[in-house]
Structures are given as C-alpha cells and as structure tokens.
Amino acid sequence: MGDITFGTINSILLENIKNVFRKISSAAIRSGRNPFDVRLVAVTKTVDFERIKEASSLGLRIFGENRVQEAGRKIADCKAQCADCDIEWHMIGHLQKNKAKAAVRLFDLIHSIDSFGLAEEVNTCASKENKVQRVLIEVKLSEEETKHGIAKKNLMDLIEAVSGMRNIRLEGLMTIPPFFEDPEMSRPFFRELRELRDKAGTSGHRLPELSMGMTNDYEVAILEGATIVRIGTAIFGERR
Numbered sequence: 701m702g703d704i705t706f707g708t709i710n711s712i713l714l715e716n717i718k719n720v721f722r723k724i725s726s727a728a729i730r731s732g733r734n735p736f737d738v739r740l741v742a743v744t745k746t747v748d749f750e751r752i753k754e755a756s757s758l759g760l761r762i763f764g765e766n767r768v769q770e771a772g773r774k775i776a777d778c779k780a781q782c783a784d785c786d787i788e789w790h791m792i793g794h795l796q797k798n799k800a801k802a803a804v805r806l807f808d809l810i811h812s813i814d815s816f817g818l819a820e821e822v823n824t825c826a827s828k829e830n831k832v833q834r835v836l837i838e839v840k841l842s843e844e845e846t847k848h849g850i851a852k853k854n855l856m857d858l859i860e861a862v863s864g865m866r867n868i869r870l871e872g873l874m875t876i877p878p879f880f881e882d883p884e885m886s887r888p889f890f891r892e893l894r895e896l897r898d899k900a901g902t903s904g905h906r907l908p909e910l911s912m913g914m915t916n917d918y919e920v921a922i923l924e925g926a927t928i929v930r931i932g933t934a935i936f937g938e939r940r
C-alpha cells in the first residue's frame with residue numbers, strides 16, 4: 701500500500717488551491733480591494749503536464765514557467781489536448797535575448813523584461829509575429845548578485861523606451877525580493893515597487909500591474925498592492 705491514487709493527489713491539490721484562494725481573498729479584502737483584482741499565476745516549473753491538467757480542471761487559468769524550453773513542451777501538449785481552453789501562460793524567469801523569439805511565440809505575458817536590449821529584441825520578434833506582446837519590467841530592489849532586473853536608477857529610462865515600442869504593451873512591474881523566513885521582511889521591497897509604479901504614474905505612465913509575492917510572502921505582497929501573485933509550492937507542494 702502507500703500508493704497515492706489519482707483521487708488523493710487531486711484532493712490535496714484542491715485543498716491547496718482552496719487555501720491559496722482563501723488567503724488571497726482575505727488579504728485583498730483587508731487591503732480594501734476586490735479579490736478578483738488579484739490574479740493567481742500557478743507556477744508550474746518542474747510540475748509535469750498531468751498535474752497541470754488537474755490544476756486546470758480545478759479551475760486554474762494562468763500558469764507560469766521560468767524556462768522557455770521546459771515551457772515549450774508543456775504549452776505544446778496543452779494546446780494539442782485543449783485548443784480552446786482559456787489558459788494563459790506567463791514567462792516569469794530570466795529571459796535571454798536568444799530565447800526572445802520562442803518566448804514571444806509561447807507566452808501571453810513576459811514578467812521579466814530587464815534591459816533595453818531585451819525589450820528591443822522582444823519588440824522585433826513580436827513585430828515579425830504580428831503580435832503585441834504584453835510585458836512587465838522586472839526591477840532589482842536588492843543587492844543580491846543572483847537576482848535579475850533593471851536597477852532602480854535606470855528604471856524610468858527603460859519605461860520611457862519600452863513605452864515607445866510599437867509591438868510591446870507595458871502593463872506593470874515585477875520584483876523578487878530576497879528570501880526571508882519572516883514575510884514581513886519582504887514588505888519594504890513590495891512597498892518600494894508600488895512607490896516606483898506610482899512615481900511612473902506621475903510621469904504619465906500608467907502601469908496597473910504589480911507582479912509580486914510567492915508562496916512565503918504573497919499575503920504581505922497583496923497588502924502592499926500586488927495585482928499578480930506567483931505561487932508554486934503552496935499549490936503543487938515542494939519541488940523535486
């Protein structure tokens with residue numbers, strides 16, 4: 701015995717999803733917002749296609765991947781099995797310029813524009829595909845070497861440049877704070893991203909989306925204004 705049946709996996713997944721939605725709603729209401737204004741991206745890196753299918757059958761509609769190659773296979777499988785499923789795919793990981801073309805073909809929203817060069821490449825690829833690519837700019841708010849994102853001091857220039865690109869629609873900002881056990885420690889980073897967004901607004905750049913918050917800190921992120929949370933572990937369990 702000890703085998704996990706399909707039904708068991710499904711009910712754990714369902715419980716996880718219900719818990720996450722409950723916490724999202726509660727945090728949104730506590731921050732004076734409509735729970736429907738916070739979108740959940742279910743992060744499916746390392747999660748196989750069968751589980752993604754289960755998650756989609758339980759009502760999840762936006763999936764996030766951090767590697768173009770891994771995503772390509774899953775998205776192809778997904779489209780083959782369900783051409784008219786109303787599912788969005790988001791690129792949440794660092795994007796290399798040489799993967800821009802594939803990313804533009806695969807993703808509805810790219811969260812990780814972090815340089816002028818990458819934005820230009822995405823714009824060129826999108827133009828060839830006759831697509832207007834929705835994007836977010838990733839901002840680096842910590843000193844960690846491992847983190848990607850545009851430096852704060854260069855953000856306004858990048859916003860200006862990207863806003864002028866015809867085949868890109870800039871919808872907002874994204875950040876990944878350092879990991880802290882205590883989610884309250886992430887709060888200043890989330891607040892700073894919101895303030896940067898508001899500042900861009902005073903220069904005429906309307907950036908409604910704030911992609912911030914992961915399993916450990918998404919409630920705090922919502923309290924600070926997140927409109928998109930990216931959650932993997934709380935939904936699918938620990939990654940292998």
Ligand SMILES: *Cc1c(COP(=O)(O)O)cnc(C)c1O
Pocket residue numbers: 743745766792793876914915916930931932933934
């Ligand atoms: C993996 C990942 C997440 C999800 O992390 P969890 O802690 O498992 O919720 C969110 N955002 C990005 C960019 C990721 O790479």
